[in-house]
Amino acid sequence: MDLEKLLMQINSGCPAPGAAVGDLPCEAVIGMTYTPMQRSDSAKFEPQEALSRGTLYPGLEMPWFNNFNVTGVPKTPLGELQALDFCIVELGLYLDTHPEDSEALSLYHAFQLAYKQKREEYVKRFGPISKHDITDDDEYSWISDPWPWDASRRRGA
Amino acid sequence: MFEYEKKLQYPVNIKNPNPALAKFIISQYGGPDGELGASLRYLSQRFSMPYPELKALLTDIGTEELAHLEMIGAIVHQLTRSMSEADIKKAGYDAYFVDHTAGVYPSAASGTPFTAAYIGVKGDTIADLVEDMAAEQKARVTYDNILRLVDDPDVLDPIRFLREREIVHFQRFGEGLRRTTERLNSRNFYAFNPSFDKPMK
Numbered sequence: 138m139d140l141e142k143l144l145m146q147i148n149s150g151c152p153a154p155g156a157a158v159g160d161l162p163c164e165a166v167i168g169m170t171y172t173p174m175q176r177s178d179s180a181k182f183e184p185q186e187a188l189s190r191g192t193l194y195p196g197l198e199m200p201w202f203n204n205f206n207v208t209g210v211p212k213t214p215l216g217e218l219q220a221l222d223f224c225i226v227e228l229g230l231y232l233d234t235h236p237e238d239s240e241a242l243s244l245y246h247a248f249q250l251a252y253k254q255k256r257e258e259y260v261k262r263f264g265p266i267s268k269h270d271i272t273d274d275d276e277y278s279w280i281s282d283p284w285p286w287d288a289s290r291r292r293g294a
Numbered sequence: 295m296f297e298y299e300k301k302l303q304y305p306v307n308i309k310n311p312n313p314a315l316a317k318f319i320i321s322q323y324g325g326p327d328g329e330l331g332a333s334l335r336y337l338s339q340r341f342s343m344p345y346p347e348l349k350a351l352l353t354d355i356g357t358e359e360l361a362h363l364e365m366i367g368a369i370v371h372q373l374t375r376s377m378s379e380a381d382i383k384k385a386g387y388d389a390y391f392v393d394h395t396a397g398v399y400p401s402a403a404s405g406t407p408f409t410a411a412y413i414g415v416k417g418d419t420i421a422d423l424v425e426d427m428a429a430e431q432k433a434r435v436t437y438d439n440i441l442r443l444v445d446d447p448d449v450l451d452p453i454r455f456l457r458e459r460e461i462v463h464f465q466r467f468g469e470g471l472r473r474t475t476e477r478l479n480s481r482n483f484y485a486f487n488p489s490f491d492k493p494m495k
Contacts, residue, residue, distance in 0.1 A: 172468025191458025233351040234469035285302045286368035
């Protein structure tokens, strides 16, 4: 059946569902998960704290047995970079489901700008993060230890 | 395409190797509710997603899960570095060691190797998003259980970070499902499959 016809049929088949009471299939809205959309004015952590806590939003923080991270992510060159990167990832997910939130979009731009600046400084001092960062230095610095999983800390950590 | 960034999403710096912890943390690498399954589930489901918000959401969360997979790999690697044969026996790491030495192999805590049977790609918008929400809850519980068994703060911090991400992802998938049902008719959410049936022009 063609989809347009199907939609017309659905619209004329049942009386309009009013309040969520009554008997299925016609008088009530069928069961469906309901997730409240996060509000655009949600409180936010500062980047370093956001990364340590695993979310930008205090309203979404639900620690297990109320245990919070003890050490926190240090404000080292790498730690600052990770924190700004995290804010871009976190705010990006929010924007995926709230693309019309212009305030969040401006904040996204601000994080991007700050990240770009920190990243440039970091790469200059400690070496490439991506293969596009390889410059015309003498050595092919991409292969330099330590790699992110190594126990010896990455430079700038 | 994907491009590697030579940094972790969240720092992993474990001072004291402890293969006894690696034995069960490996489950979040290749276990039933682990990060490998999570990334494959979302990055595979996205191809049939019908709406721009959902294509973006599945791509972004699937990509973040790859960063989590790397973190779990780093934790297991650092917990099992410089082990002596005596350490291996004492920690009960011998069964894993015989098959994989100090390599990081995607398997469950029970030793079962990773399988795509852990994930679902149904090709139906509602079914896939509901699966994703359940998957985030199951991963959250796995991290709860890991937190019960660990007392090293160097391990606890990244695990708590990963657990919190499951909660945020659950919210986002819920919002994605809400965006979906808002486009459908509440008289019959299941009249057609938006991932497959496309409106005719």
